[in-house]
Amino acid sequence: MEDKLDKLLLLIEQQNKAWSIHLDMMQGLINIIDAKVNSQDNLLKEHPTVREESNSQPTQPFNAYGDAKPYGVDIEEEKQATPQSFPAAPPATNPKPEPIASGERVISLDTPKQEQPVAPPQSKAEMLERQVNLPEQSAESSVNNP
Numbered sequence: 001m002e003d004k005l006d007k008l009l010l011l012i013e014q015q016n017k018a019w020s021i022h023l024d025m026m027q028g029l030i031n032i033i034d035a036k037v038n039s040q041d042n043l044l045k046e047h048p049t050v051r052e053e054s055n056s057q058p059t060q061p062f063n064a065y066g067d068a069k070p071y072g073v074d075i076e077e078e079k080q081a082t083p084q085s086f087p088a089a090p091p092a093t094n095p096k097p098e099p100i101a102s103g104e105r106v107i108s109l110d111t112p113k114q115e116q117p118v119a120p121p122q123s124k125a126e127m128l129e130r131q132v133n134l135p136e137q138s139a140e141s142s143v144n145n146p
Helices: 002-046 073-079 124-144
Strands: none
Touching: none
16 A cells, blocks of 8 residues: 555656656746747837827728718719810721732632531430530541641
C-alpha cells in the first residue's frame, strides 16, 4: 500500500513539474508578444503616420440618396436628352474594298455549301437527340471532305 502511495506521489510531483515548465513557457510567449506590441506602439509614437486622422464628419455622405434627392432622379435626368450644339456624328461604316482587276481570274470548282437554318428545339428530348447526332455529322463531313 505504501509503495502505491509513493508511486502516486511521484506521479503527482512529475505532473506538477510538467505544469510549471508549461507555465514558464506560456509566460515567455506572453512576454514576447507583449514586447512586439509595445515595440510597434513605440515605433508609431516615434514616427507618426504621414496622413493625420481627421475626426470631422465627411462633407457628403457615402449614400447620395436621401430625403433631399430621392432614388431614381439621376436616372430620369439622364433620360431627358439635352440639346446638342452640333448634330451627332453618323455611324461609322466599313466600306468593302473594291477588287483590283489584275487580269487573272480565279474560278472555284466547288460550290459553297449553304447551311439551312435549324429550328430551335421544342423539347428536351429533341435537344438530347441533336447532341447525340452531332458527332455523327462531323465524322461524316470529315470522311466526305478530306
